[in-house]
Amino acid sequence: MPVIDSTQSEVDEILDNLPGRFGREQSSIIPVLQYTQEKFGYLPEPAVIGIAKYCRVSASTVYGIATFYAQFRFTPIGKNVITVCRGTACHVSGCQGLLDELEKLLGIGPDSTTPDLEFTIQTVACFGSCALAPVILINGKVHGRQTPKSTRKLIKKIKAPAEAEESVK
Ligand code: FES
Incomplete structure (x- = not known):
């Protein structure tokens, strides 16, 4: 590059x-x-x-x-960071469905960033909040008991202001 x-x-x-x-x-x-x-x-x-x-x-x-050190990264990170837990509890509770939904919505898979640098999706092994499985973290905020539908709602909420701004241009 x-x-x-x-x-x-x-x-x-x-x-x-x-x-x-x-x-x-x-x-x-x-x-x-x-x-x-x-x-x-x-x-x-x-x-x-x-x-x-x-x-x-x-x-x-x-x-x-x-x-x-895992803390250092060599590629830019998106403005919004979505972390999906892939631990055992989240796996059996449907985290793959959340990842599939995110891919549909954002066009990227795990460990990727959208070309406009708006979103990064990453995965972790366990947040330690297994009782809330499946769990995702969006910009540091925990969202438990997710379904593809609830995750879609969260992403649309984040995208809404940006899309509203686009339509004004
Ligand atoms: S397995 Fe997902 S929070 Fe523990």
């Missing part, structure tokens, strides 16, 4: 203006990765190279650390 110039310049600006608490050393790699991801929502490729230069280590060292 080609690197967009604006991303490169944004990364440069962030790294040039890092708060003083981030020393130029190896122990700063994780905090600087976290800080950069907070700014972009993910780690663009120029960030890995820039952080390597900043911390005076190789890009492969930074990449190795970033891929080791």
Whole structure:
């Protein structure tokens, strides 16, 4: 994927203006990765190279650390994040039906983001709320005992303002 110039310049600006608490050393790699991801929502490729230069280590060292921790992502995340539980309780209660409904509504499967960056669907093994199975999380809010119909309603509610805005254009 080609690197967009604006991303490169944004990364440069962030790294040039890092708060003083981030020393130029190896122990700063994780905090600087976290800080950069907070700014972009993910780690663009120029960030890995820039952080390597900043911390005076190789890009492969930074990449190795970033891929080791599940908290770091290399692709943009959608404005709305839907997390579907695929644990045993949710599986037997119909989580696949929720995923199928989401795919119908958004045109994407698990671990994907819509091209307009409005929605990301991800899955987890268990939220620890099995009594509410099947469970989904939308932008940090838990929705239990879901059915394809109730999930559709939730998504339509999120989409409604964006669609209303579209129709005004
Ligand atoms: S299996 Fe889904 S919340 Fe536990």
